[in-house]
């Protein structure tokens with residue numbers, strides 16, 4: 001395997017194994033287990049390429065830097081830990097948003113973020 005392929009594979013694996021949105025810095029830390037000499041610039045370059053290829057999607061949380069998660073997952077939401085700044089996946093959606101809109105308004109989309117303390121931070 002060439003160096004570039006090895007790096008790309010380690011980066012993809014980091015996202016797959018994490019199963020949650022990662023910042024490039026978090027991806028770097030995970031992928032370094034496999035490719036110790038990996039650098040942040042390489043992570044950024046590969047993440048951008050993987051977004052272009054439709055393999056990753058951008059996760060935007062208000063007031064925080066972009067994170068990325070593997071594309072093509074089922075509808076889900078996110079939990080943002082205030083202590084470690086980690087973002088985790090929330091699989092359920094309460095739904096029923098159409099009923100919350102004022103009369104005559106049509107809901108087309110919704111966004112839902114839970115804030116709190118993650119399992120490892122609760123201790």
Ligand SMILES: [Zn+2]
Pocket residue numbers: 081082083084085086117118119120121122
């Ligand atoms: Zn936490």
Ligand SMILES: [Zn+2]
Pocket residue numbers: 075076077092093094095110112
């Ligand atoms: Zn939802």
